[in-house]
Amino acid sequence: MAVVATDPDTDRTVALRKARFKVRLRRAAEACGYENLYQLGRVCGISKDSFKKYLSGTRLPNYECILRLSLVLGVPCDWLMGCDEGPMLRAVLKAREIDSAWKTKGSSMPRPPLERSCDDSHSRRETECEA
Structure with missing residues (x-):
């Protein structure tokens, strides 16, 4: 019978990651x-x-699921996994505020074209978040 050693620090780290991810x-x-x-x-x-x-x-989800969630929600994978909460959450909320303002002004107004740079791949949420 093999005895498996567990590292309490690792267990706490994984539990913290799971808690951050769900929030x-x-x-x-x-x-x-x-x-x-x-x-x-x-x-x-x-x-x-x-x-x-x-x-x-x-x-915790595997990388593929994290990537899909990240793309649909318009947030970076590392933010979902627990890095740098403040600025990203504010950016998501600001984007929602902008979308609401455009909808409130009237649907007859044309929307400006979306310009995306190569390193702006995490912001693909224009249609997904409205679904």
Whole structure:
């Protein structure tokens, strides 16, 4: 019988990552207007069971799921995983505010063309967040 040693620091680190991820996933989804969070899972092609585990903080998604969530929500992968909360959340909320202002002004006004740079790949949320 093999004895498996566990590192308490690693266990705490993983638990902290799971907790941060679930909070940020909810914040970004709400900022994009997802009232039903499972709808976000469906849009990203994530099973309801897996998405439930992400929301409860019992499991972290694999890289592919993080990337899909990141693209749909318009936030960087590293932010979803716990890095630099302040500026990114403000940017997401500001983008939602701008979208609302355009909708309020009237749908007859033409929208300005979207210009994207090569390093602006995380901002692909124009149509996804409105779905």
